[in-house]
Structures are given as structure tokens and as C-alpha cells.
Amino acid sequence: MKNDMKEILLTEEQIQQKIKELGQAITKEYEGRFPLVVGVLKGALPFMADLIKAVDTHLEIDFMDVSSYGKSTVSSGEVKIVKDLDTKVEGRDVLIVEDIIDSGLTLSYLIELFKYRKAKSVKVVTLLDKPEGRKVDLVPDMTGFVVPDEFVVGYGLDFAERYRNLPYVGILKPEVYEG
Numbered sequence: 001m002k003n004d005m006k007e008i009l010l011t012e013e014q015i016q017q018k019i020k021e022l023g024q025a026i027t028k029e030y031e032g033r034f035p036l037v038v039g040v041l042k043g044a045l046p047f048m049a050d051l052i053k054a055v056d057t058h059l060e061i062d063f064m065d066v067s068s069y070g071k072s073t074v075s076s077g078e079v080k081i082v083k084d085l086d087t088k089v090e091g092r093d094v095l096i097v098e099d100i101i102d103s104g105l106t107l108s109y110l111i112e113l114f115k116y117r118k119a120k121s122v123k124v125v126t127l128l129d130k131p132e133g134r135k136v137d138l139v140p141d142m143t144g145f146v147v148p149d150e151f152v153v154g155y156g157l158d159f160a161e162r163y164r165n166l167p168y169v170g171i172l173k174p175e176v177y178e179g
């Protein structure tokens, strides 16, 4: 799989170190508040799994599956709920966990949805932020790394469902998705 990479952007060690720091920041922010931590499937799965272990205060987890990319590297712009939460968000401090914010369409949809459902607060932690991809104004509350405007894969991020199981993040060679 490494042969499909133009460049390794973030090593496993860099990712894990950053997750420790984010975990400490979340612990400080939510101490004594029992937040509802919402992982956005499927991409956020590895990040969510590592992140919650780095948080040292009580929290509840739930998952939402939304999709807007299909087999393309460009967002369709239409966010579809594939699986909704099992938990009521009314009155809860919600922390959304994302692997990447690119156009911002997925997150702006989720933030509005949770506000409509009367969450007490809605915040976002993302491992990766690609600000150059933005189509809507959105700044995450906590960010691991800012990445360039290229299609990245690994550590949850896929191309056509592949590469999610890489422990690192890399830039895919264009010939892999163009070919």
C-alpha cells in the first residue's frame, strides 16, 4: 500500500503524540460534564478509538454515519444520514469527532442538526483540517493537523473504501484515483 503514496504526511508516532495532547485538552474542557462524544463513521473510527482512551473524564460515546463522497474524491454536496444516533442530544454537551474537514459540508450539516435537536453545546474536534477545500465557513474548536489541498488517505480516511487501515496518513498518487 505504501507504493500508492506520493508522500507520507503524518507518521503513526506524530498522530499518536497529537492525540495525547488533544485528549488532555478535552479532559480539561469537559471535566465533570459527561459529554456525548459523537464519532462520524466511517472515517473517524480509528481516531475516535484512540482519542477517547486519551481522555481522563467520564463521557458517553455514540456514532453517526453520514456520507457525501461515495467513490469520488469530490464531495457530492448532498449529506445523507446512513445511521442516526441512538442517544438524545437535547441538553447534552456534544463533541463531534471527525477525521477530516474538507468542504465543511458534512460538519455544518451535523452542527445544525444537533442545534435543532437542542444540544446544550456543540463542539468539533478533527484530526485533519484542509482549509483550502472549504465551501462553507467553518472553524473547528480543536484541530490535530492542517493538511494541504490534496487527497489524503490512511488512519480512517479512504479512497473507494481502501487505505482506512493504514496507521499513518499519506497523499495518494493521483494516478491511483485517476487511473
Ligand SMILES: O=P(O)(O)OC[C@H]1O[C@H](OP(=O)(O)OP(=O)(O)O)[C@H](O)[C@@H]1O
Binding pocket: 040, 041, 042, 043, 044, 066, 067, 068, 069, 070, 075, 098, 099, 100, 101, 102, 103, 104, 105, 106, 107, 158
Ligand atoms: O468537509 P467535507 O467535504 O464534508 O468532508 C469531510 C467528510 O468526508 C469524509 O467522509 P465520507 O463522506 O467520505 O464518509 P466516510 O467517513 O465513510 O469515508 C470524512 O470522513 C468527513 O466526514
Ligand code: HPA
Binding pocket: 069, 100, 101, 102, 103, 150, 151, 152, 153, 157, 158, 159
Ligand atoms: O482528502 C480526503 N481524503 C479522504 N476522504 C476525504 N473526505 C474529504 N476529504 C478527504
